[in-house]
């Protein structure tokens with residue numbers, strides 16, 4: 001095992017993010033775990049895990065955390081936090097779109113920007129996108145705000161990789177298919193899928209540590225089911 005890495009994970013209070021926190025902690029890495037609710041992270045009492053209460057949609061809060069609390073060296077930033085609103089497009093408001101985009105796009109962009117100075121040149125920014133955020137894939141009613149925001153994440157990934165290609169860090173996105181989490185239940189009530197959060201987290205964690213040796217500026221589908 002390489003020496004311990006410093007990993008920042010957003011959306012760490014449940015689902016894939018909480019499973020990522022556990023994977024990195026169990027593999028002796030140092031984790032800064034960001035979400036509004038920190039109770040599920042603290043309840044695990046994991047060594048090397050610092051739980052940070054942060055609302056990614058609040059730009060000032062993100063700026064304040066990065067100035068005062070963030071680690072000085074970051075090896076990987078996993079932008080995993082996600083907000084989903086499941087509503088027919090005709091019933092959506094601008095506020096719905098803003099709520100989703102503030103977390104999935106603006107929060108991701110702001111956090112990445114403010115942590116750039118601490119991300120190692122050999123580091124990796126790994127954005128968690130969605131199969132619905134790739135052009136030409138299956139789309140689903142009710143997910144206009146959510147899937148379009150993931151489309152923005154996918155293209156933003158390519159743009160940031162271009163800007164940092166000489167200096168690092170590398171920037172990639174994994175476009176996930178269905179994983180059994182609370183978010184999946186919100187998008188597709190009652191749907192059961194074989195992929196667990198723990199299994200997907202193990203794949204994402206390994207990719208965060210070594211995928212950038214092979215990929216930069218790539219949006220990679222990670223799906224064995226539809227949706």
Ligand SMILES: NC(=O)c1ccc[n+]([C@@H]2O[C@H](COP(=O)([O-])OP(=O)(O)OC[C@H]3O[C@@H](n4cnc5c(N)ncnc54)[C@H](OP(=O)(O)O)[C@@H]3O)[C@@H](O)[C@H]2O)c1
Pocket residue numbers: 010011012013014015016017034035036037038054055056057079080081082083103128129130131175176177178179180181182183184
């Ligand atoms: N599950 C799937 O099938 C699937 C498929 C494709 C892509 N994805 C993507 O995978 C990622 C993880 O999904 P998941 O299924 O694990 O979702 P989840 O169970 O809904 O968890 C979402 C996480 O995001 C955090 N979050 C939401 N709003 C936030 C805010 N304003 N500030 C900070 N954190 C916030 C939540 O924490 P708090 O509420 O405590 O803040 C929570 O920890 C997401 O980006 C999602 O879009 C999931």
